[in-house]
Amino acid sequence: MNTHILMILTGILLLFSTCNSQVDRLxxxxxxxxxxxxxxxxxxxxxxxxxxxxxDYRVDGAETGREAIKNFISTLLQAFPDLEVTIEPVLAEGDLVGWQRTHTGTHRGQIMGIPASNQQITWENLIISRIVDGKIVEEWSQGNLQQKLQAIEAEN
Incomplete structure (x- = not known):
């Protein structure tokens, strides 16, 4: 009888241990x-x-690599030198993290072929990141920066 109880308790402890490590990873x-x-x-x-x-990072199915990320961030920060981002919500399941990023910045430089407007712009991106061994390996993104910039360009 004691052996069965010990086996059950061991199984419960292993289950909790596995759940805790999964929660930690998320x-x-x-x-x-x-x-x-x-x-x-x-x-x-x-x-x-x-x-x-x-x-070998990929975005929206195409391999872009690290240098493309660095170039995009540099371009973004040149166009929006006062850029601030907030993240909310952040949801995780398995190796995926889904999140919404809200950007706010003053458009002071050219980006996506659109010259500086000196207007403050707020835009959003919805992103799903796949993480393997502590690195982002792939992302899918949907955002509205281009639409916001085109609307400003049409006004001017």
Whole structure:
């Protein structure tokens, strides 16, 4: 009888241990996304790309790599030098993290072929990141920056 109880308790402990490590991994993945946005966009630390993105990073199905990320961030920060991003909500399941990023900045430089308007713009991106071994390997993104810029260009 005691052997059965011991086996049941061992099984319960293993189950809790597995659940806890899964919860820990999900929290680590969410924190990775939050820290990456803080470092890259709010702090302008493009060197951080190398520590958080896989070498063969893909976005929307196309391999872009780390240098493309660095170039995009540099372009974005030149166009919006006062850029601030907030992230909410952040949801995690398995190796995926889904999140919404809201950007606010003053359009002071050319981006996407549209010259500076000196207007403050707010836009959103919905992003799903796939994380493997502590690195973002792939993302899918949907945002409205281009539409916001085109609307400003049409006004001028």
């Amino acid at each position: 929290e680590q993945n969410k924190n990775l996304v939050l820290k990456a946005n803080q470092e890259l966009l709010n702090n302008g630390n493009t060197a951080y790309v190398d520590s958080v993105f896989a070498e």
